[in-house]
Amino acid sequence: MTNVTKNNKSIKIKAPIVEALKQAYENPTYQFHIPGHTKGNGVLPDFKKLVGSKALSIDTTDEFDNLGTLHPATGPIKEAQELAAKAFGAKKTFFLLNGSTAGNLAIGMGLTKKGQRILTNRNCHRSILTGLIISGAEPLWLVPKRFDDWGIWGNITPESVEEALSSHDDISMVWITNPTYEGVVSDVKSISAICKKYRVPLVVDEAHACLWNFNKHLPTPALQFGADIVIHSLHKTGGSMSQSSMLHVSENSMIDADALEKSLKLLHTTSPSLILLASLDAARANLESPKGKKQLERAISNAKYLRSEIDKMEHIHHLKPDFGYMTDVTKVFIRADGLSGKRLESILEIEFGIEVESASDAGLLLLSNLGNTRSDMQYLVKCLQMIDQSHYSDICYLENKKHMPMLTPIIKMSLREAFYSEKETIPKDLSVGRISAEVIAECPPGIAVLLPGELITAEHLPYLTDYDFIEVIK
Numbered sequence: 001m002t003n004v005t006k007n008n009k010s011i012k013i014k015a016p017i018v019e020a021l022k023q024a025y026e027n028p029t030y031q032f033h034i035p036g037h038t039k040g041n042g043v044l045p046d047f048k049k050l051v052g053s054k055a056l057s058i059d060t061t062d063e064f065d066n067l068g069t070l071h072p073a074t075g076p077i078k079e080a081q082e083l084a085a086k087a088f089g090a091k092k093t094f095f096l097l098n099g100s101t102a103g104n105l106a107i108g109m110g111l112t113k114k115g116q117r118i119l120t121n122r123n124c125h126r127s128i129l130t131g132l133i134i135s136g137a138e139p140l141w142l143v144p145k146r147f148d149d150w151g152i153w154g155n156i157t158p159e160s161v162e163e164a165l166s167s168h169d170d171i172s173m174v175w176i177t178n179p180t181y182e183g184v185v186s187d188v189k190s191i192s193a194i195c196k197k198y199r200v201p202l203v204v205d206e207a208h209a210c211l212w213n214f215n216k217h218l219p220t221p222a223l224q225f226g227a228d229i230v231i232h233s234l235h236k237t238g239g240s241m242s243q244s245s246m247l248h249v250s251e252n253s254m255i256d257a258d259a260l261e262k263s264l265k266l267l268h269t270t271s272p273s274l275i276l277l278a279s280l281d282a283a284r285a286n287l288e289s290p291k292g293k294k295q296l297e298r299a300i301s302n303a304k305y306l307r308s309e310i311d312k313m314e315h316i317h318h319l320k321p322d323f324g325y326m327t328d329v330t331k332v333f334i335r336a337d338g339l340s341g342k343r344l345e346s347i348l349e350i351e352f353g354i355e356v357e358s359a360s361d362a363g364l365l366l367l368s369n370l371g372n373t374r375s376d377m378q379y380l381v382k383c384l385q386m387i388d389q390s391h392y393s394d395i396c397y398l399e400n401k402k403h404m405p406m407l408t409p410i411i412k413m414s415l416r417e418a419f420y421s422e423k424e425t426i427p428k429d430l431s432v433g434r435i436s437a438e439v440i441a442e443c444p445p446g447i448a449v450l451l452p453g454e455l456i457t458a459e460h461l462p463y464l465t466d467y468d469f470i471e472v473i474k
């Protein structure tokens with residue numbers, strides 16, 4: 001329980017897992033159970049020094065010390081999930097370890113079936129495809145807008161969803177990603193209304209948008225538009241530790257929450273880390289607290305400041321909202337005239353000690369986070385100003401270079417059939433005309449260039465620079 005004061009009133013923000021872990025730490029027992037390092041006594045001393053003995057002494061799994069269990073949810077873990085559901089406006093929330101990936105796998109495994117058609121965007125995360133490989137359901141591709149100048153995929157239009165639903169009566173789920181990795185926001189309100197009209201459940205992979213419910217200057221979260229399931233990677237931007245995410249089932253969801261829960265149980269570790277679970281509980285409590293709200297306000301104001309300073313620059317530009325789409329202000333995608341995103345990334349890293357979220361040929365992504373201070377942002381602005389005024393060159397920069405794989409897939413086999421077929425590995429240069437047997441998706445952001453079952457054509461080769469060999473169907 002954290003006591004905070006607001007307008008001279010004391011508010012209690014509950015964080016049950018954090019509290020239970022604290023109790024366990026303060027009331028140690030003689031431990032003859034896993035984890036075998038026993039409160040850090042059995043680890044490499046250098047590692048203990050690095051992470052701290054306190055962190056190791058609270059490293060435990062569920063079932064012990066009255067900490068509750070994850071599957072089924074009991075005790076403080078159950079209570080923490082209920083508080084999260086309330087905070088995010090869901091009927092039920094599941095804590096995920098192995099990130100949002102675990103949520104997407106469970107949705108595929110528990111809620112889709114062999115032969116069903118799932119309408120999803122081609123630039124979806126590879127975990128959605130893995131979910132479909134598990135079940136044998138087939139994707140029907142929605143092709144989002146392309147933003148050629150920026151080398152990125154754009155928004156999914158409601159018209160494209162309506163078009164697909166009106167011309168295919170066998171679509172059993174619409175599973176979209178919003179926002180994109182670079183912060184492009186689709187019109188989910190209209191998409192949700194269309195799904196309701198056709199009585200098809202809507203799943204929104206909102207991995208990059210867990211903050212939206214906590215500040216009115218951010219876009220509206222899909223749960224408020226009646227999406228049936230929403231996934232959030234709290235660890236990406238919400239302040240929890242790496243790998244920890246949440247899956248929310250909405251109040252009037254059409255989906256079978258029991259089937260989903262069974263799949264989550266089957267896919268999860270049977271030894272969930274209490275530190276990771278506590279970090280989810282703490283992240284939710286922080287976002288609800290006045291301090292967390294201030295951190296988010298600061299992240300938004302820092303992002304606005306960065307954008308307004310970039311507006312004054314001559315050669316550096318940032319992606320702004322435009323007709324048909326919005327952007328998440330905290331995700332600042334920039335490009336520089338005459339410099340590839342990768343070159344700009346290396347200048348920032350090598351010369352200024354700045355690490356960015358990701359970079360492509362076209363541009364790079366900067367996140368204005370809960371934890372960034374104003375002086376972090378001022379330093380970034382100063383460095384960008386110096387780059388803007390300097391004469392850096394980039395021999396790899398090509399005007400109008402094709403930055404992203406926008407190729408229409410030629411599907412020769414189903415995803416699942418191809419994934420489980422006999423395969424061989426061949427040099428990339430010999431792969432044209434063969435059928436891909438693997439998901440080729442560079443991370444981040446993990447968007448597919450080729451999927452199992454798709455014909456490899458000469459047009460794919462420029463996008464496969466990181467590959468010398470490719471797995472194909474025998």
Ligand SMILES: Cc1ncc(COP(=O)(O)O)c(C=O)c1O
Nearest residue numbers: 098099100101125177205207233
């Ligand atoms: C849209 C999207 N969905 C899901 C994931 C998987 O998330 P996680 O890393 O939490 O497993 C990612 C990861 O980048 C993503 O970009």
